[in-house]
Amino acid sequence: MDLQAFFEPRTVAVIGASDKPGKIGHTVVANMLGAGFAGRLIPVNPKGGTIEGLPVTTSAGDLPKGLDLAVIAVPRDAVLPALRELVEIRAKSAIVITAGFKEVGKEGFLLERDMAALAAESGMALLGPNCLGMMNTGHGVNASFAAGQPSKGPIAFFSQSGALCVAILDWALGENIGFSKFVSLGNKAALDESRMLEYLGRDPNTKVILGYIENVEHGQEFLRQAAAVTRAKPVIMIKSGTTAAGAKAASSHTGAIAGSDAAYTAAFRQSGVIRVADVESLFNLAEAFSHQPLPRGPNLGIVTNSGGPGILAADACERSRLHMASLSPATIAKLQSFLPSFAALYNPVDIIGDSDPARYKQAIEAVLTDPMVHSLLVILTPVASVEVEATAQVIVDLSRRSDKPIFACFMGKKQVAPGRRILQEGGVPCYAFPEPAIRSIESMYVHALNRARPEPVYPEVVRDLERARAVIDRAVTRGLTEIVEFEAQEMLAAYDLPTPKTMLARGSDEAVAAAEAIGYPVVLKIASPQISHKSDVGGVKVGLADAAAVRAAFFDITTRAQRLRRDAYIAGCLVQEMAPKGSREVIIGFKRDEQFGPLLMFGLGGIYVEILKDIAFRLAPLSRADAFEIVREIRSYMLLKGVRGEQPVNFKAIEDIILTMSRLALDFPEVYEAEFNPVLVNHERAVVADVRMTLHLNGPETHSQE
Numbered sequence: 001m002d003l004q005a006f007f008e009p010r011t012v013a014v015i016g017a018s019d020k021p022g023k024i025g026h027t028v029v030a031n032m033l034g035a036g037f038a039g040r041l042i043p044v045n046p047k048g049g050t051i052e053g054l055p056v057t058t059s060a061g062d063l064p065k066g067l068d069l070a071v072i073a074v075p076r077d078a079v080l081p082a083l084r085e086l087v088e089i090r091a092k093s094a095i096v097i098t099a100g101f102k103e104v105g106k107e108g109f110l111l112e113r114d115m116a117a118l119a120a121e122s123g124m125a126l127l128g129p130n131c132l133g134m135m136n137t138g139h140g141v142n143a144s145f146a147a148g149q150p151s152k153g154p155i156a157f158f159s160q161s162g163a164l165c166v167a168i169l170d171w172a173l174g175e176n177i178g179f180s181k182f183v184s185l186g187n188k189a190a191l192d193e194s195r196m197l198e199y200l201g202r203d204p205n206t207k208v209i210l211g212y213i214e215n216v217e218h219g220q221e222f223l224r225q226a227a228a229v230t231r232a233k234p235v236i237m238i239k240s241g242t243t244a245a246g247a248k249a250a251s252s253h254t255g256a257i258a259g260s261d262a263a264y265t266a267a268f269r270q271s272g273v274i275r276v277a278d279v280e281s282l283f284n285l286a287e288a289f290s291h292q293p294l295p296r297g298p299n300l301g302i303v304t305n306s307g308g309p310g311i312l313a314a315d316a317c318e319r320s321r322l323h324m325a326s327l328s329p330a331t332i333a334k335l336q337s338f339l340p341s342f343a344a345l346y347n348p349v350d351i352i353g354d355s356d357p358a359r360y361k362q363a364i365e366a367v368l369t370d371p372m373v374h375s376l377l378v379i380l381t382p383v384a385s386v387e388v389e390a391t392a393q394v395i396v397d398l399s400r401r402s403d404k405p406i407f408a409c410f411m412g413k414k415q416v417a418p419g420r421r422i423l424q425e426g427g428v429p430c431y432a433f434p435e436p437a438i439r440s441i442e443s444m445y446v447h448a449l450n451r452a453r454p455e456p457v458y459p460e461v462v463r464d465l466e467r468a469r470a471v472i473d474r475a476v477t478r479g480l481t482e483i484v485e486f487e488a489q490e491m492l493a494a495y496d497l498p499t500p501k502t503m504l505a506r507g508s509d510e511a512v513a514a515a516e517a518i519g520y521p522v523v524l525k526i527a528s529p530q531i532s533h534k535s536d537v538g539g540v541k542v543g544l545a546d547a548a549a550v551r552a553a554f555f556d557i558t559t560r561a562q563r564l565r566r567d568a569y570i571a572g573c574l575v576q577e578m579a580p581k582g583s584r585e586v587i588i589g590f591k592r593d594e595q596f597g598p599l600l601m602f603g604l605g606g607i608y609v610e611i612l613k614d615i616a617f618r619l620a621p622l623s624r625a626d627a628f629e630i631v632r633e634i635r636s637y638m639l640l641k642g643v644r645g646e647q648p649v650n651f652k653a654i655e656d657i658i659l660t661m662s663r664l665a666l667d668f669p670e671v672y673e674a675e676f677n678p679v680l681v682n683h684e685r686a687v688v689a690d691v692r693m694t695l696h697l698n699g700p701e702t703h704s705q706e
Contacts, residue, residue, distance in 0.1 A: 005093050006092070079111070084118065160214045236285050262599060302317075412432070518575060586686075592671075605679075673693070
């Protein structure tokens with residue numbers, strides 16, 4: 001969708017314009033004039049006359065053909081008729097400020113659906129409803145009812161909450177932060193975050209993209225757009241609705257259905273979006289990315305006039321993905337030549353509390369020129385002798401000449417305020433404490449890593465789709481909502497997944513024969529399409545070393561299952577080879593997220609997943625790099641790598657199973673969730689020892705990607 005007419009209109013109409021100050025229709029007209037709009041602005045009101053000196057058109061149907069942008073601020077029931085008139089004159093875009101649609105109930109939902117359909121049929125770009133409007137400072141457009149005109153800047157911001165837009169705009173005006181674009185998405189009937197990313201990613205006036213979202217309408221499209229944009233520009237977002245209370249509030253606020261927070265975390269990680277928890281962090285990062293170059297590596301240098309804050313910064317650095325730079329002997333010798341004998345010459349460099357601007361300048365230059373330093377944090381505490389403003393100007397001057405990012409931490413508030421203003425105006429991000437400064441530097445480093453990553457590789461998976469489809473179709477025909485191990489073995493075979501040698505035995509004699517064919521010791525498991533949790537009925541026996549043990553186990557398992565689950569069809573027992581020697585248990589599964597599709601999970605099996613919840617997530621499709629990372633992301637990764645002389649597991653074997661699970665999830669949208677638990681892995685191989693799949697038989701939205 002081409003949004004040029006939307007963001008750079010030459011003709012703008014305000015439908016519902018008013019001559020009464022305080023009315024939304026009047027504020028929009030006044031804001032357009034105040035922004036310096038150079039095109040034609042047309043107020044529309046049935047009463048006619050003039051508004052702000054502009055002649056009024058009495059009907060939307062009388063507007064010029066091919067109108068670029070209409071701003072609609074009329075009562076709810078008049079919105080759809082106004083849109084129909086705009087379609088008749090072939091209007092290219094519209095903003096519906098009016099509220100009272102899907103956020104209030106069924107009637108509003110139906111009206112909004114009709115609006116979206118009308119816009120789609122006519123090709124009209126539609127923003128809203130229930131939104132604040134839109135601004136483009138570079139084109140003199142303020143098609144909103146917000147108070148205040150933002151200045152020009154390299155930051156674009158979009159938000160699902162109009163009220164948050166108002167608050168952020170007011171805060172930005174107070175902090176003198178400029179914007180390129182400022183967009184209130186509202187209910188997202190047509191234009192959503194994906195369309196904004198697509199446009200802003202190409203916008204030459206936008207250097208940094210910020211967003212606040214409560215939900216994502218089209219998850220896979222969002223992933224595609226975000227992944228493409230973050231290769232060129234940082235995208236920084238707040239996602240609300242991360243708790244049960246937040247999700248409920250999000251639903252009542254905009255009619256959104258908040259998705260799983262794990263899915264959003266995975267989506268942001270895989271697409272390169274930087275996620276922050278609060279508005280302050282959002283704009284801290286925006287300023288950093290707007291004015292400073294990206295670090296070329298993780299090594300941080302620190303110059304401070306106080307030891308304590310330097311140690312705090314070093315501690316924060318060690319907790320991040322950054323490293324404290326090891327200064328070269330040449331740099332240390334240079335520092336030693338002008339610093340007092342009791343100064344700390346090693347990183348962090350403590351130049352002592354009586355440091356003047358000249359000493360700061362020498363120390364910063366020395367550390368910056370060290371080839372092992374990729375970024376620099378300058379800390380100042382307002383001791384009595386410090387010259388705050390002069391030191392700030394030194395930092396600004398050095399920053400303008402440096403190709404390495406420089407950040408400042410001027411601790412305190414009142415005494416350092418003049419210096420912080422100088423730094424902000426000079427493009428040097430300044431923080432009150434070391435920790436947020438470290439977080440900003442880390443985010444810039446991670447973004448630099450993301451930009452340098454190779455294009456993702458999605459490996460082919462060997463599979464027999466016809467064979468797998470037959471398993472699904474049989475289950476659907478019989479009305480089953482679960483496919484358990486007894487019947488899922490065929491699905492595993494169709495995807496060429498490694499499994500222990502397994503045979504179905506319908507009687508004890510068959511069980512003994514199977515055990516002898518497989519080789520002792522063996523495992524026996526109940527085989528029933530109705531019993532998915534075998535341990536609940538004592539349906540698993542392990543370590544069976546001879547025929548007598550197998551016969552006894554078969555009898556015990558089947559009789560117990562028949563007694564406890566009288567509704568279940570007992571087909572017999574699966575006889576299975578024991579786990580590979582030295583195996584560790586892992587779990588691989590997925591659940592279909594409403595917004596993003598299959599959300600894959602990986603973790604250690606047993607108590608680690610049940611008690612510790614040590615799980616990592618990714619969204620399908622997974623690339624080879626995604627599979628590599630998800631295995632190494634869990635806290636207990638070192639247990640797989642091997643401790644106290646243990647051999648590491650075969651990581652590639654695990655990754656191959658994860659990639660196959662990803663492909664299976666995309667191939668069959670009828671499978672709502674699936675679990676390989678446990679997957680047994682040692683240093684040689686991995687095998688899927690048990691499998692369970694849950695079906696969604698009511699025609700779920702498919703996210704399949706061939």
